[in-house]
Amino acid sequence: MKEKLPKPMRDALGRETAPADHPSSDLLAAFIEHALGKSETRSLADHLAGCAECRAVVFSASGATEEPMGAEDLQESPATRGWRTIAHAATESTAANRKPKRRRTWRWVWAAPAGVMFLLVGGYFAHRYFAPVPLTSQLASNATMEKLPTPGQPPQNVNPPGVPPASPAPVPTPKSRSEAKPGSGALAKKIPTGSTDSLEISSEGASAAKTEELHAKSEMPKPASEPSTIAVGEPPPAAAPPAPHANGFVPSTGANVQSYSYTSNQLSAQRAAVDALQPLHPGWRVTALGYLEHRTSEGWTRVLADRAAAFRAVTVVGDNVWAGGSEGALFHSQDAGLHWKKVSLPESNDAPPAIVSIHFDDQQRGVVSTDKGSRWSTNDGGTTWSRQ
Amino acid sequence: MASVSAPGPVEVPPSRAVQEFAARHYLACGAQQFGMDEPALAKVLAQVAAQGGVCGDDAAEQAFLASLRLEELILARACACGNHRAWEIFLTRYRSTLYEAAYKIAPTESTAREVADSLYADLYGVGAKGEQHTSKLLYYLGRGSLQGWLRVVTAQEYIKGYRRYRRETSLDAAVEEGLQFAAPEPDRSASDPRVESAVTAELAALDSEERFLLAAYYLDHRTLAEIAKLRGVHESTVSRQLDRIAAAARKRIRKRLMRFGMSARQADEAMQETDVQDLRVAVRETLQQAGPNSAFYTEKGGREG
Numbered sequence: 001m002k003e004k005l006p007k008p009m010r011d012a013l014g015r016e017t018a019p020a021d022h023p024s025s026d027l028l029a030a031f032i033e034h035a036l037g038k039s040e041t042r043s044l045a046d047h048l049a050g051c052a053e054c055r056a057v058v059f060s061a062s063g064a065t066e067e068p069m070g071a072e073d074l075q076e077s078p079a080t081r082g083w084r085t086i087a088h089a090a091t092e093s094t095a096a097n098r099k100p101k102r103r104r105t106w107r108w109v110w111a112a113p114a115g116v117m118f119l120l121v122g123g124y125f126a127h128r129y130f131a132p133v134p135l136t137s138q139l140a141s142n143a144t145m146e147k148l149p150t151p152g153q154p155p156q157n158v159n160p161p162g163v164p165p166a167s168p169a170p171v172p173t174p175k176s177r178s179e180a181k182p183g184s185g186a187l188a189k190k191i192p193t194g195s196t197d198s199l200e201i202s203s204e205g206a207s208a209a210k211t212e213e214l215h216a217k218s219e220m221p222k223p224a225s226e227p228s229t230i231a232v233g234e235p236p237p238a239a240a241p242p243a244p245h246a247n248g249f250v251p252s253t254g255a256n257v258q259s260y261s262y263t264s265n266q267l268s269a270q271r272a273a274v275d276a277l278q279p280l281h282p283g284w285r286v287t288a289l290g291y292l293e294h295r296t297s298e299g300w301t302r303v304l305a306d307r308a309a310a311f312r313a314v315t316v317v318g319d320n321v322w323a324g325g326s327e328g329a330l331f332h333s334q335d336a337g338l339h340w341k342k343v344s345l346p347e348s349n350d351a352p353p354a355i356v357s358i359h360f361d362d363q364q365r366g367v368v369s370t371d372k373g374s375r376w377s378t379n380d381g382g383t384t385w386s387r388q
Numbered sequence: 389m390a391s392v393s394a395p396g397p398v399e400v401p402p403s404r405a406v407q408e409f410a411a412r413h414y415l416a417c418g419a420q421q422f423g424m425d426e427p428a429l430a431k432v433l434a435q436v437a438a439q440g441g442v443c444g445d446d447a448a449e450q451a452f453l454a455s456l457r458l459e460e461l462i463l464a465r466a467c468a469c470g471n472h473r474a475w476e477i478f479l480t481r482y483r484s485t486l487y488e489a490a491y492k493i494a495p496t497e498s499t500a501r502e503v504a505d506s507l508y509a510d511l512y513g514v515g516a517k518g519e520q521h522t523s524k525l526l527y528y529l530g531r532g533s534l535q536g537w538l539r540v541v542t543a544q545e546y547i548k549g550y551r552r553y554r555r556e557t558s559l560d561a562a563v564e565e566g567l568q569f570a571a572p573e574p575d576r577s578a579s580d581p582r583v584e585s586a587v588t589a590e591l592a593a594l595d596s597e598e599r600f601l602l603a604a605y606y607l608d609h610r611t612l613a614e615i616a617k618l619r620g621v622h623e624s625t626v627s628r629q630l631d632r633i634a635a636a637a638r639k640r641i642r643k644r645l646m647r648f649g650m651s652a653r654q655a656d657e658a659m660q661e662t663d664v665q666d667l668r669v670a671v672r673e674t675l676q677q678a679g680p681n682s683a684f685y686t687e688k689g690g691r692e693g
Contacts, residue, residue, distance in 0.1 A: 005606050005634045006641055006659035012587045013599065014607050025540045029532035032540070034620060035455070036531070042596050049599035053547065055608055060543035061536070062618040064492040 016050040023047055023054065032062050284321060284337075286311045292323050294337050303337055315358045315366075320381070324355030324368060332382050343382050345370075402427075402434035405446035409433060409453045417458040422466035422474050432465055436529050461530030468513070468523035483508075485535050489542040499546075507545045583658050586644035590637055598633050605630055 005013075023031075023044055030036050031044050048055050283295045290310025293300045304311075309329030315322050321333040330343040345352075345368065353370035360366030367377045367388070375388040402410070410430035414420065419429045433453055437443055442452040466474030487504045494500035509515070513523035528537050591599070604610045605626075612623040612630075619626065638659060645655035 005602060006587075006638050008583050008587045008659060009591065009637055009641065010602075010606050012584075012591050013602055016591070016599070016603075024527065024529070025544060026527060026529040026531050026537055029536035029540045031532075032618065033532045033536050045600040046596035049596055049603050052603075052608065055600075055604060056547055057540060057543045059604070059608070059610055059614055059618060060493045060546065061489070061539040063614060064489040064539045064543070065536075065617075 019047065022051065025057075028054065028058055028061070032058060032065075284314050284316055286314050286323070286325075290325060292325075304331060304340060307331075310354075312354055312356050313358045315360055317360045317363050317366075320360070320363050322358045322360060322366070322368075322382075324358050326354045328352030328355065328370075330355055330358075330368065345376050345385055346387075400431075400434040400438040400443065402430035403437075403443070403446065403449060405449045406430050406434045406437060406453065409450060413458055417462050419462045419466075422462065422469075422471045424462065424466065429462070432462070436461065439529055440531075456530035457533055458530065460534035461528065464525040464528040464530075464534060467511070468525040470513075482534060482538055486538050486542065489539040490546070493539075493543050493546050499549075503542060503546045503549060506549070507542055510541075510545075580658065582645060582648040582650065586641045586648065589644065590641050593640075594633070594637070598629075601626070601630060602633060 027036070027040070027044060031041065036044065048058060285293050285295075285300070287293060290312070291305070292303045292311040292314060294303045295301075304323065307329065309325040309327060311323050311325035311329070313324050319334060319336045321337050322330070324330045328345055330345060331340045332343050333340045345355075353372040353374065355368055356371045357369035358366065359368075364381045365377070365379050366382070367375055368385075369375050376385045377388050378385050407430045410426055410433055414426045414429055417429070419425075424432075436456065437449050437452055440452050442448045463474055463477060467478050486508065487500070490500040490504035490507070491497065494503050507524075510521070510524040513521045515521050524541065528534060594602075601615065604615050605612075612626050616623040616626045641659060642652070642655045645658060646652060650658065
């Protein structure tokens with residue numbers, strides 16, 4: 001409030017008196033609830049302007065309401081329109097011969113460029129985070145999971161200290177995310193590759209990973225009492241996964257989700273690996289144990305649970321879902337996961353490579369990468385494949 | 389409060405439009421469960437329409453009746469007639485509203501309970517000494533919600549009780565409580581007839597809504613939030629409207645005063661917020677002996693004396 005009412009006018013306002021007949025409580029209640037018509041509202045406001053007692057009643061009753069009426073509700077009610085119309089008319093009547101009427105449309109001129117900017121930024125982020133980029137497979141190859149257990153086999157979480165992993169991890173690809181970050185690359189260099197320290201990260205393990213990263217960055221020696229294996233969170237269940245349903249869907253137990261095992265020379269990839277736990281495609285994900293899961297109304301449910309493959313990558317283009325994993329397992333569903341078809345790549349090796357990346361530009365054209373570096377492309381929705 | 393203009397029930401023969409309306413809404417309004425038949429409903433509606441001032445015009449009657457909260461109106465009438473089923477429903481739905489409103493309006497819990505109990509007796513139609521009265525629920529006409537009406541009558545009951553208390557409290561008791569009586573202010577705005585004329589003309593030119601806003605804010609010292617809540621708009625809207633009204637009024641009064649022969653400076657002085665004659669000097673505080681610590685000049689470094 002900047003303006004003050006001139007004092008003589010305030011005095012004159014205080015001298016105003018209202019007629020002795022007060023409006024009924026029914027009318028006052030309707031006035032508070034904006035249920036009166038224009039003329040009644042005007043006459044009642046005229047009385048209220050000169051009657052301090054009725055003003056006190058109206059404000060007391062209005063203050064006793066639980067919550068103020070929402071502006072949206074009020075805009076809808078005809079009585080409120082009456083209020084607003086009267087107030088607007090009053091404002092216009094006082095301002096009519098003072099100012100030239102300003103064009104109200106210019107007030108919202110900023111909305112158009114703001115909307116365009118919002119769409120551009122939203123589109124950029126949607127393209128960046130929801131495009132079918134085979135990030136899971138890249139990270140999986142970079143992070144070099146020591147031993148990815150098959151779904152039917154209980155995972156071995158704890159690596160004995162001092163014992164190197166049984167199968168050496170594949171060499172990270174040159175354009176991996178972990179190497180793209182300069183800080184993480186330097187961090188990876190500082191840590192001896194032969195170190196056997198391993199770190200298990202459960203779903204709550206992001207902070208532990210950061211702590212570990214800080215330890216490494218500061219180059220401070222770890223306390224001697226600190227075990228070489230740090231287990232954060234609950235260990236994954238040792239029991240076998242539940243039996244699949246008829247269509248291959250098995251309810252996820254949740255405890256075995258997002259449990260990674262890393263060697264210390266991939267500490268720089270921990271953060272990226274934690275990021276990789278987030279599903280790339282809404283409704284589909286590959287857990288750290290290699291389970292393919294689909295979000296339904298009952299939560300995350302395992303898909304293709306009867307398959308022995310440890311899945312590494314999943315991508316979704318419309319209703320087409322592609323999932324790939326160990327031993328060349330590549331599955332395709334054209335109806336959003338209801339029915340699956342196994343797709344075989346024409347690579348005739350004794351040990352089929354694991355599929356670590358699936359990328360489809362549309363429903364027909366896509367590229368599949370294996371952990372041996374081979375890339376296969378299709379232009380007919382997976383019917384035929386050609387090596388690149 | 390001097391009087392309440394809501395009249396009691398008047399016997400009005402229902403018109404054809406009212407009868408049609410009653411026939412259409414008889415089942416939906418729940419009158420049947422209170423033992424009220426269709427002619428009785430039509431009679432009630434005719435009474436309400438007569439009190440709403442829409443008798444005679446069928447279209448206006450239909451529109452008026454359609455705007456009523458029929459179900460709550462019938463419940464209130466059934467309660468006023470002493471229907472037990474209606475009272476059960478009323479107590480279930482509105483008893484808590486009544487007491488909550490009283491707790492919010494009255495400053496203390498005991499006062500709130502007293503107000504609510506008194507109002508409850510009025511609604512039931514029982515006087516302070518146990519005598520039978522007309523139930524206050526007969527004055528509910530269904531224009532607003534029954535809940536809102538209960539809040540209004542609770543506020544009226546509290547204000548009535550407050551005024552009764554003030555009237556019955558002796559001056560000695562009031563002074564003992566610390567009440568101070570200010571001398572009536574001389575009306576200086578009326579000293580210059582030109583100012584009075586300009587202000588009166590400007591006040592008459594204002595809309596009733598604008599005068600209500602000004603009175604609520606400048607006379608009753610209601611907050612922007614209170615006014616905004618009552619009007620159902622945002623505080624900033626109220627603030628802008630008040631600003632606009634005050635600025636426009638100031639400008640136009642100034643113009644009128646200059647038209648009456650005042651110079652611009654005289655007009656500004658006439659509208660000044662503080663007049664020299666309005667200055668009140670707190671003589672007691674000014675002459676009061678200062679404490680020993682502050683009686684002497686104190687340097688910035690903290691050394692005294």
